[in-house]
Amino acid sequence: MRCFSIEELYAYLDGDLPHDGVHSIEAHAMACAExxxxxxxxxxxxxxxxxxxxxxxxxxxxxxxMARLETVPAPHPRRxxxxxxFATASAGSAxxxxxxxxxxxxxxxxxxxxxxxxxxxxxxxxxGAATAVIHLVKYIQIFLKIAGQFAMALxxxxxxxxxxxxxxxxxxxxVSAILILAMGFVLWRRRxxxxxxxxxx
Amino acid sequence: xPEARASSQHEDQELVRRSLRGDKEAFEMIIHRYQQPVxxxxxxxVREREMALDFSQEIFLKVYASLxxxxxxxxxxxxxxxxxxxxxxxxxxxxxxPTTSIDQSFDYEDDGRRLQVAxxxxxxxxxxxxxxxxxxxxxxxxxxPPAFRELFVWRHVDGLSxxxxxxxxxxxxxxxxxxxxxxxxxxxxxxxxxx
Numbered sequence: 001m002r003c004f005s006i007e008e009l010y011a012y013l014d015g016d017l018p019h020d021g022v023h024s025i026e027a028h029a030m031a032c033a034e035x036x037x038x039x040x041x042x043x044x045x046x047x048x049x050x051x052x053x054x055x056x057x058x059x060x061x062x063x064x065x066m067a068r069l070e071t072v073p074a075p076h077p078r079r080x081x082x083x084x085x086f087a088t089a090s091a092g093s094a095x096x097x098x099x100x101x102x103x104x105x106x107x108x109x110x111x112x113x114x115x116x117x118x119x120x121x122x123x124x125x126x127x128g129a130a131t132a133v134i135h136l137v138k139y140i141q142i143f144l145k146i147a148g149q150f151a152m153a154l155x156x157x158x159x160x161x162x163x164x165x166x167x168x169x170x171x172x173x174x175v176s177a178i179l180i181l182a183m184g185f186v187l188w189r190r191r192x193x194x195x196x197x198x199x200x201x
Numbered sequence: 202x203p204e205a206r207a208s209s210q211h212e213d214q215e216l217v218r219r220s221l222r223g224d225k226e227a228f229e230m231i232i233h234r235y236q237q238p239v240x241x242x243x244x245x246x247v248r249e250r251e252m253a254l255d256f257s258q259e260i261f262l263k264v265y266a267s268l269x270x271x272x273x274x275x276x277x278x279x280x281x282x283x284x285x286x287x288x289x290x291x292x293x294x295x296x297x298x299p300t301t302s303i304d305q306s307f308d309y310e311d312d313g314r315r316l317q318v319a320x321x322x323x324x325x326x327x328x329x330x331x332x333x334x335x336x337x338x339x340x341x342x343x344x345x346p347p348a349f350r351e352l353f354v355w356r357h358v359d360g361l362s363x364x365x366x367x368x369x370x371x372x373x374x375x376x377x378x379x380x381x382x383x384x385x386x387x388x389x390x391x392x393x394x395x396x
Protein backbone atom coordinates (compact mmCIF):
# COMPACT_ATOMS: atom_id res chain seq x y z
CA MET A 1 0.00 0.00 0.00
CA ARG A 2 1.30 3.48 -0.93
CA CYS A 3 2.40 6.05 1.65
CA PHE A 4 0.05 9.01 2.09
CA SER A 5 0.80 12.68 1.47
CA ILE A 6 0.94 15.13 4.35
CA GLU A 7 -2.19 16.76 2.94
CA GLU A 8 -4.04 13.46 3.19
CA LEU A 9 -2.81 12.93 6.74
CA TYR A 10 -4.14 16.37 7.72
CA ALA A 11 -7.45 15.60 6.02
CA TYR A 12 -7.61 12.43 8.12
CA LEU A 13 -6.87 14.35 11.35
CA ASP A 14 -9.44 16.98 10.34
CA GLY A 15 -12.12 14.33 9.93
CA ASP A 16 -12.34 15.40 6.32
CA LEU A 17 -11.97 11.96 4.70
CA PRO A 18 -14.67 9.49 3.67
CA HIS A 19 -14.94 6.24 5.60
CA ASP A 20 -12.83 4.31 3.07
CA GLY A 21 -10.05 6.88 3.25
CA VAL A 22 -10.03 6.76 7.05
CA HIS A 23 -9.77 2.98 6.99
CA SER A 24 -6.95 3.05 4.41
CA ILE A 25 -4.87 5.52 6.41
CA GLU A 26 -5.37 3.68 9.69
CA ALA A 27 -4.47 0.34 8.13
CA HIS A 28 -1.41 1.83 6.45
CA ALA A 29 -0.22 3.61 9.59
CA MET A 30 -0.32 0.31 11.48
CA ALA A 31 2.11 -1.18 8.98
CA CYS A 32 4.28 1.84 8.08
CA ALA A 33 6.42 3.29 10.87
CA GLU A 34 7.30 6.38 8.83
CA UNK A 35 3.66 7.35 8.15
CA UNK A 36 2.75 6.53 11.75
CA UNK A 37 5.45 8.93 12.96
CA UNK A 38 4.28 11.65 10.57
CA UNK A 39 0.71 11.18 11.69
CA UNK A 40 1.61 11.43 15.37
CA UNK A 41 3.74 14.48 14.69
CA UNK A 42 0.89 16.35 12.96
CA UNK A 43 -1.54 15.18 15.58
CA UNK A 44 0.66 16.68 18.33
CA UNK A 45 0.99 19.91 16.35
CA UNK A 46 -2.76 20.28 15.80
CA UNK A 47 -3.54 19.32 19.40
CA UNK A 48 -1.26 22.14 20.57
CA UNK A 49 -2.73 24.63 18.06
CA UNK A 50 -6.29 23.81 19.03
CA UNK A 51 -5.56 24.18 22.73
CA UNK A 52 -3.92 27.62 22.53
CA UNK A 53 -5.16 29.66 25.50
CA UNK A 54 -7.90 32.25 25.00
CA UNK A 55 -6.78 35.87 25.10
CA UNK A 56 -7.97 37.25 28.42
CA UNK A 57 -10.89 39.66 28.16
CA UNK A 58 -11.64 42.12 30.97
CA UNK A 59 -15.05 41.76 32.65
CA UNK A 60 -15.91 45.31 31.55
CA UNK A 61 -15.41 44.56 27.84
CA UNK A 62 -19.11 44.27 26.89
CA UNK A 63 -20.12 47.13 29.21
CA UNK A 64 -17.58 49.42 27.53
CA UNK A 65 -19.05 48.66 24.11
CA MET A 66 -22.61 49.13 25.41
CA ALA A 67 -21.66 52.55 26.79
CA ARG A 68 -20.35 53.53 23.35
CA LEU A 69 -23.45 52.41 21.43
CA GLU A 70 -24.90 55.92 21.72
CA THR A 71 -22.03 57.21 19.60
CA VAL A 72 -23.01 55.13 16.56
CA PRO A 73 -26.22 55.44 14.53
CA ALA A 74 -28.95 53.07 15.71
CA PRO A 75 -29.50 50.21 13.27
CA HIS A 76 -32.72 50.01 11.27
CA PRO A 77 -34.27 46.96 9.65
CA ARG A 78 -33.38 46.69 6.02
CA ARG A 79 -36.04 48.12 3.68
CA UNK A 80 -36.77 46.90 0.19
CA UNK A 81 -35.80 49.41 -2.52
CA UNK A 82 -38.61 51.46 -4.09
CA UNK A 83 -38.19 49.80 -7.47
CA UNK A 84 -38.97 46.44 -5.87
CA UNK A 85 -42.33 47.75 -4.71
CA PHE A 86 -42.97 49.23 -8.14
CA ALA A 87 -42.07 45.97 -9.89
CA THR A 88 -44.26 44.00 -7.50
CA ALA A 89 -47.18 46.37 -8.14
CA SER A 90 -46.65 46.11 -11.91
CA ALA A 91 -46.57 42.32 -11.80
CA GLY A 92 -49.70 42.32 -9.62
CA SER A 93 -51.47 44.62 -12.07
CA ALA A 94 -50.47 42.41 -14.99
CA UNK A 95 -51.86 39.36 -13.20
CA UNK A 96 -55.05 41.32 -12.41
CA UNK A 97 -55.50 42.33 -16.06
CA UNK A 98 -54.85 38.79 -17.19
CA UNK A 99 -57.52 37.59 -14.78
CA UNK A 100 -59.95 40.22 -16.11
CA UNK A 101 -59.16 39.14 -19.65
CA UNK A 102 -59.87 35.55 -18.71
CA UNK A 103 -63.17 36.48 -17.08
CA UNK A 104 -64.19 38.60 -20.06
CA UNK A 105 -63.29 35.84 -22.43
CA UNK A 106 -65.31 33.28 -20.53
CA UNK A 107 -68.31 35.52 -19.84
CA UNK A 108 -68.39 37.17 -23.27
CA UNK A 109 -68.31 40.73 -21.80
CA UNK A 110 -66.54 43.57 -23.57
CA UNK A 111 -63.35 43.97 -21.60
CA UNK A 112 -62.56 47.42 -22.95
CA UNK A 113 -65.92 48.85 -21.85
CA UNK A 114 -65.48 47.24 -18.49
CA UNK A 115 -62.02 48.75 -18.07
CA UNK A 116 -63.16 52.16 -19.24
CA UNK A 117 -66.01 51.98 -16.74
CA UNK A 118 -63.55 51.11 -14.00
CA UNK A 119 -61.23 53.87 -15.10
CA UNK A 120 -63.95 56.54 -15.05
CA UNK A 121 -65.16 55.45 -11.67
CA UNK A 122 -61.64 55.49 -10.34
CA UNK A 123 -60.92 58.95 -11.73
CA UNK A 124 -64.19 60.36 -10.40
CA UNK A 125 -63.35 59.04 -6.99
CA UNK A 126 -59.84 60.48 -7.04
CA UNK A 127 -61.02 63.89 -8.23
CA GLY A 128 -62.78 64.32 -4.90
CA ALA A 129 -59.60 63.55 -2.97
CA ALA A 130 -56.98 66.02 -1.72
CA THR A 131 -54.92 67.99 -4.25
CA ALA A 132 -51.76 66.44 -2.86
CA VAL A 133 -52.54 63.17 -4.62
CA ILE A 134 -53.46 64.69 -8.02
CA HIS A 135 -50.07 63.90 -9.48
CA LEU A 136 -50.36 60.33 -8.35
CA VAL A 137 -53.79 60.09 -10.01
CA LYS A 138 -52.33 61.26 -13.31
CA TYR A 139 -49.67 58.59 -13.22
CA ILE A 140 -52.29 55.96 -12.46
CA GLN A 141 -54.47 57.29 -15.27
CA ILE A 142 -51.63 57.04 -17.74
CA PHE A 143 -50.83 53.58 -16.48
CA LEU A 144 -54.46 52.50 -16.79
CA LYS A 145 -54.67 53.90 -20.32
CA ILE A 146 -51.63 51.94 -21.36
CA ALA A 147 -52.87 48.88 -19.55
CA GLY A 148 -56.31 49.36 -21.12
CA GLN A 149 -54.83 49.50 -24.58
CA PHE A 150 -52.80 46.45 -23.82
CA ALA A 151 -55.86 44.67 -22.48
CA MET A 152 -57.84 45.81 -25.52
CA ALA A 153 -55.26 44.28 -27.81
CA LEU A 154 -55.24 41.17 -25.68
CA UNK A 155 -59.04 40.98 -25.71
CA UNK A 156 -58.99 41.35 -29.47
CA UNK A 157 -56.65 38.40 -29.72
CA UNK A 158 -58.92 36.41 -27.43
CA UNK A 159 -61.96 37.47 -29.44
CA UNK A 160 -60.41 36.24 -32.64
CA UNK A 161 -59.27 33.07 -30.93
CA UNK A 162 -62.70 32.46 -29.42
CA UNK A 163 -64.17 32.25 -32.89
CA UNK A 164 -62.69 28.82 -33.34
CA UNK A 165 -61.86 27.72 -29.73
CA UNK A 166 -64.35 25.86 -27.54
CA UNK A 167 -65.11 27.35 -24.06
CA UNK A 168 -63.04 24.74 -22.14
CA UNK A 169 -60.02 25.49 -24.34
CA UNK A 170 -60.58 29.21 -23.80
CA UNK A 171 -60.68 28.67 -20.04
CA UNK A 172 -57.51 26.58 -20.15
CA UNK A 173 -55.83 29.30 -22.18
CA UNK A 174 -56.78 32.02 -19.68
CA VAL A 175 -55.62 29.96 -16.69
CA SER A 176 -52.33 29.13 -18.46
CA ALA A 177 -51.69 32.82 -19.15
CA ILE A 178 -52.19 33.65 -15.48
CA LEU A 179 -49.93 30.81 -14.38
CA ILE A 180 -47.18 31.86 -16.81
CA LEU A 181 -47.33 35.42 -15.51
CA ALA A 182 -47.14 34.19 -11.92
CA MET A 183 -44.19 31.88 -12.68
CA GLY A 184 -42.41 34.67 -14.51
CA PHE A 185 -42.84 36.89 -11.50
CA VAL A 186 -41.47 34.21 -9.12
CA LEU A 187 -38.43 33.56 -11.34
CA TRP A 188 -37.80 37.27 -11.67
CA ARG A 189 -37.91 37.66 -7.88
CA ARG A 190 -35.43 34.80 -7.41
CA ARG A 191 -33.06 36.28 -9.95
CA UNK A 192 -33.15 39.80 -8.52
CA UNK A 193 -32.72 38.32 -5.06
CA UNK A 194 -29.55 36.44 -6.07
CA UNK A 195 -28.22 39.54 -7.85
CA UNK A 196 -28.76 41.57 -4.70
CA UNK A 197 -26.82 38.99 -2.70
CA UNK A 198 -23.92 39.03 -5.17
CA UNK A 199 -23.89 42.79 -5.04
CA UNK A 200 -23.76 42.84 -1.23
CA UNK A 201 -20.93 40.41 -1.08
CA UNK B 202 -23.93 18.95 16.54
CA PRO B 203 -25.76 20.23 13.41
CA GLU B 204 -28.90 20.63 15.58
CA ALA B 205 -26.90 22.65 18.12
CA ARG B 206 -25.54 24.85 15.32
CA ALA B 207 -29.02 25.35 13.86
CA SER B 208 -30.32 26.24 17.31
CA SER B 209 -27.45 28.66 17.88
CA GLN B 210 -28.12 30.25 14.50
CA HIS B 211 -31.79 30.59 15.35
CA GLU B 212 -30.88 32.23 18.68
CA ASP B 213 -28.50 34.62 16.89
CA GLN B 214 -31.24 35.66 14.50
CA GLU B 215 -33.65 36.20 17.34
CA LEU B 216 -31.07 38.37 19.13
CA VAL B 217 -30.55 40.39 15.96
CA ARG B 218 -34.31 40.90 15.56
CA ARG B 219 -34.57 42.06 19.18
CA SER B 220 -31.57 44.38 18.77
CA LEU B 221 -33.18 45.95 15.72
CA ARG B 222 -36.28 46.62 17.78
CA GLY B 223 -34.09 48.60 20.19
CA ASP B 224 -33.47 45.88 22.79
CA LYS B 225 -29.91 46.65 23.85
CA GLU B 226 -29.72 43.69 26.20
CA ALA B 227 -30.06 41.46 23.15
CA PHE B 228 -27.03 43.09 21.56
CA GLU B 229 -25.10 42.69 24.81
CA MET B 230 -25.88 38.96 24.59
CA ILE B 231 -24.47 38.94 21.06
CA ILE B 232 -21.27 40.52 22.38
CA HIS B 233 -20.98 37.89 25.12
CA ARG B 234 -21.50 35.08 22.60
CA TYR B 235 -18.82 36.28 20.19
CA GLN B 236 -16.32 38.35 22.18
CA GLN B 237 -13.92 35.46 22.79
CA PRO B 238 -13.62 34.19 19.19
CA VAL B 239 -13.33 37.76 17.88
CA UNK B 240 -10.66 38.76 20.42
CA UNK B 241 -8.78 35.49 19.83
CA UNK B 242 -8.80 36.18 16.09
CA UNK B 243 -7.84 39.87 16.30
CA UNK B 244 -5.29 39.16 19.05
CA UNK B 245 -3.49 36.61 16.91
CA UNK B 246 -3.53 39.03 13.97
CA VAL B 247 -2.17 42.14 15.72
CA ARG B 248 -0.15 40.29 18.39
CA GLU B 249 -0.89 42.90 21.04
CA ARG B 250 -3.60 42.37 23.63
CA GLU B 251 -4.62 46.00 24.27
CA MET B 252 -4.81 46.74 20.57
CA ALA B 253 -6.80 43.54 20.05
CA LEU B 254 -9.32 44.62 22.69
CA ASP B 255 -9.64 48.11 21.17
CA PHE B 256 -10.08 46.72 17.66
CA SER B 257 -12.60 44.15 18.83
CA GLN B 258 -14.68 46.90 20.44
CA GLU B 259 -14.61 48.85 17.18
CA ILE B 260 -15.71 45.74 15.31
CA PHE B 261 -18.69 45.20 17.62
CA LEU B 262 -19.70 48.84 17.14
CA LYS B 263 -19.53 48.34 13.37
CA VAL B 264 -21.61 45.18 13.75
CA TYR B 265 -24.22 47.11 15.74
CA ALA B 266 -24.40 49.96 13.24
CA SER B 267 -24.73 47.47 10.34
CA LEU B 268 -27.27 45.12 11.93
CA UNK B 269 -29.96 46.41 9.57
CA UNK B 270 -28.07 45.02 6.59
CA UNK B 271 -27.72 41.53 8.06
CA UNK B 272 -29.78 38.96 6.17
CA UNK B 273 -31.13 36.06 8.19
CA UNK B 274 -30.47 33.54 5.42
CA UNK B 275 -26.76 33.85 6.21
CA UNK B 276 -25.07 32.53 9.32
CA UNK B 277 -24.58 35.41 11.75
CA UNK B 278 -21.04 34.35 12.72
CA UNK B 279 -20.03 34.35 9.04
CA UNK B 280 -21.34 37.89 8.64
CA UNK B 281 -19.62 39.03 11.85
CA UNK B 282 -16.24 37.52 10.88
CA UNK B 283 -16.54 39.12 7.45
CA UNK B 284 -16.82 42.51 9.15
CA UNK B 285 -13.86 41.65 11.41
CA UNK B 286 -11.78 40.49 8.44
CA UNK B 287 -12.57 43.67 6.47
CA UNK B 288 -11.61 45.71 9.53
CA UNK B 289 -8.19 44.03 9.60
CA UNK B 290 -7.71 44.57 5.85
CA UNK B 291 -8.46 48.30 6.33
CA UNK B 292 -6.03 48.39 9.25
CA UNK B 293 -3.21 46.88 7.21
CA UNK B 294 -3.95 49.21 4.31
CA UNK B 295 -3.78 52.25 6.59
CA UNK B 296 -0.56 51.04 8.18
CA UNK B 297 0.75 50.10 4.74
CA UNK B 298 2.05 46.89 6.21
CA PRO B 299 3.39 44.35 3.73
CA THR B 300 0.89 41.55 3.44
CA THR B 301 0.79 38.44 1.33
CA SER B 302 -2.37 38.21 -0.70
CA ILE B 303 -4.29 35.00 -0.33
CA ASP B 304 -4.33 34.79 -4.12
CA GLN B 305 -0.57 34.99 -4.50
CA SER B 306 1.36 31.78 -4.67
CA PHE B 307 3.69 31.39 -1.76
CA ASP B 308 7.28 30.35 -2.25
CA TYR B 309 7.04 27.02 -0.62
CA GLU B 310 8.18 23.49 -1.12
CA ASP B 311 6.56 21.85 -4.14
CA ASP B 312 4.41 25.02 -4.55
CA GLY B 313 2.86 24.06 -1.25
CA ARG B 314 0.31 21.99 -3.09
CA ARG B 315 1.20 18.49 -2.19
CA LEU B 316 3.95 17.75 0.25
CA GLN B 317 4.87 14.14 -0.05
CA VAL B 318 5.98 11.92 2.77
CA ALA B 319 9.69 12.71 2.55
CA UNK B 320 10.03 15.18 5.42
CA UNK B 321 13.30 16.28 6.94
CA UNK B 322 11.82 18.47 9.68
CA UNK B 323 12.27 17.08 13.20
CA UNK B 324 9.22 15.59 14.85
CA UNK B 325 7.30 18.18 16.86
CA UNK B 326 5.75 15.62 19.17
CA UNK B 327 9.04 13.99 20.03
CA UNK B 328 11.03 17.18 20.48
CA UNK B 329 8.79 19.33 22.65
CA UNK B 330 6.19 19.09 25.37
CA UNK B 331 2.66 20.27 24.53
CA UNK B 332 3.11 23.52 26.48
CA UNK B 333 6.31 24.29 24.65
CA UNK B 334 4.70 23.57 21.27
CA UNK B 335 1.95 26.06 22.14
CA UNK B 336 4.54 28.72 22.95
CA UNK B 337 6.36 28.05 19.72
CA UNK B 338 3.11 28.19 17.73
CA UNK B 339 2.30 31.60 19.28
CA UNK B 340 5.76 32.85 18.36
CA UNK B 341 5.62 31.25 14.92
CA UNK B 342 2.29 32.95 14.14
CA UNK B 343 4.19 36.27 14.11
CA UNK B 344 6.16 35.07 11.12
CA UNK B 345 3.24 33.63 9.20
CA PRO B 346 1.93 35.95 6.45
CA PRO B 347 -1.32 37.57 7.70
CA ALA B 348 -3.52 36.05 4.99
CA PHE B 349 -2.38 32.55 6.00
CA ARG B 350 -2.39 33.38 9.72
CA GLU B 351 -6.01 34.49 9.46
CA LEU B 352 -7.17 31.20 7.97
CA PHE B 353 -5.09 29.14 10.42
CA VAL B 354 -6.53 31.00 13.43
CA TRP B 355 -10.10 30.74 12.15
CA ARG B 356 -9.77 27.02 11.54
CA HIS B 357 -7.65 25.83 14.45
CA VAL B 358 -8.19 28.42 17.18
CA ASP B 359 -11.77 29.60 16.58
CA GLY B 360 -12.94 26.30 15.05
CA LEU B 361 -14.67 27.76 11.97
CA SER B 362 -15.65 25.28 9.27
CA UNK B 363 -13.94 25.35 5.88
CA UNK B 364 -17.32 26.16 4.34
CA UNK B 365 -17.76 29.17 6.60
CA UNK B 366 -14.24 30.40 5.84
CA UNK B 367 -14.85 30.03 2.11
CA UNK B 368 -18.03 32.07 2.50
CA UNK B 369 -16.27 34.81 4.49
CA UNK B 370 -13.35 35.14 2.07
CA UNK B 371 -15.43 34.45 -1.06
CA UNK B 372 -12.98 31.78 -2.16
CA UNK B 373 -13.59 28.27 -3.51
CA UNK B 374 -13.70 25.62 -0.79
CA UNK B 375 -10.73 23.75 -2.27
CA UNK B 376 -8.62 26.92 -2.26
CA UNK B 377 -9.37 27.54 1.41
CA UNK B 378 -8.49 23.96 2.34
CA UNK B 379 -5.25 24.20 0.41
CA UNK B 380 -4.31 27.51 2.05
CA UNK B 381 -5.00 26.19 5.52
CA UNK B 382 -2.83 23.18 4.71
CA UNK B 383 -0.03 25.47 3.53
CA UNK B 384 -0.40 27.60 6.66
CA UNK B 385 -0.11 24.53 8.90
CA UNK B 386 3.00 23.25 7.21
CA UNK B 387 4.62 26.69 7.11
CA UNK B 388 3.94 27.15 10.80
CA UNK B 389 5.04 23.67 11.73
CA UNK B 390 8.36 24.22 10.00
CA UNK B 391 8.74 27.59 11.74
CA UNK B 392 8.46 25.85 15.11
CA UNK B 393 11.93 24.40 14.74
CA UNK B 394 13.36 27.84 13.91
CA UNK B 395 11.53 29.73 16.65
CA UNK B 396 13.79 30.35 19.62
